[in-house]
């Protein structure tokens with residue numbers, strides 16, 4: 001008797017599911033249609049083909065979505081990804097970027113695909129055709145590196161000390177309110193780096209950040225932590241030594257979990273060239289550019305790349321002395 005009841009329930013349940021599914025479709029928004037203003041130019045065709053195949057469905061205004069991508073609830077996720085992806089990088093509006101920005105995007109592209117973060121793994125799983133082969137990655141790497149090879153080593157004209165010192169009244173301010181802060185010169189160096197783009201980067205941390213590193217308590221980083229990064233061109237001295245040359249830009253990350261809720265609690269700011277011209281037209285710039293790389297690639301260390309490993313220098317030295325005196 002109970003068994004018969006259950007069988008009778010099956011058509012009703014099915015009907016409910018089908019009706020529910022149809023109702024969902026009334027809430028099925030479509031991707032906003034936007035015009036193509038300008039494609040990439042002077043990019044090798046094989047590079048373009050890879051990007052078109054694997055990335056254009058999100059990072060362009062030229063979607064070729066499958067039937068499944070267009071039905072709710074899948075379409076909700078797809079549309080949200082497309083909206084975010086277009087915000088950070090749009091291959092159909094490539095002409096809106098300066099030459100330097102276009103080059104920067106290719107570093108970002110190489111970085112993301114090299115660690116398998118793009119195309120988004122969830123998307124690659126359901127769209128096997130979008131997966132990149134090792135040859136695809138190598139092709140993009142070669143192109144990204146060829147862009148940096150074009151910057152030759154230039155002799156320094158302006159050393160870092162000549163960067164315009166600013167008085168409190170005319171300190172440059174980022175659109176999100178973060179001020180250029182010359183005090184970084186009194187902070188500790190926590191790292192040096194390069195992005196194989198012929199730059200040298202010196203990273204400084206304020207007291208709060210340095211303490212967090214020493215105590216390994218940066219999950220999350222305490223409010224008030226601040227890091228600064230000074231980027232210089234590499235200069236080759238006659239004896240072959242590489243030293244920091246022309247100043248390129250100054251970048252900051254300032255932790256305030258309550259204020260910077262859209263960017264994982266970090267406020268970003270960037271000041272370019274001798275004039276220290278702030279990056280970004282509105283406060284949205286950090287959401288549209290800075291955070292996505294830091295979020296995707298540096299999540300395990302609280303969104304900060306340059307975190308020196310914690311070393312107990314006293315113990316390390318004692319241990320070293322023991323091994324050499326043996």
Ligand code: HEC
Nearest residue numbers: 054055058081084085088108109118119120123289292293
């Ligand atoms: C399913 C949609 C989707 C696909 C396909 C996709 N991306 Fe993304 N991509 C995103 C989203 C969403 C973000 C923003 C991530 C964030 O903010 O955390 C992003 C961010 C990026 C960024 C950071 C841009 C910046 O300047 O901050 C790069 C670079 C990138 N993607 C490259 C690629 C490349 C290259 C491909 C193709 C191989 C690709 N993506 C395919 C959705 C996608």
Ligand code: HEC
Nearest residue numbers: 108193201229251252253268269270289290293304305306
């Ligand atoms: C292409 C991906 C990418 C984007 C976009 C990006 N960053 Fe970074 N950022 C990195 C990488 C990689 C490092 C580590 C290497 C280095 O120090 O240059 C880094 C390091 C930093 C550091 C030093 C602290 C740390 O995390 O190690 C600061 C400060 C910083 N970025 C600020 C910014 C600001 C401000 C923006 C937006 C204007 C931005 N970043 C956009 C990739 C990115």
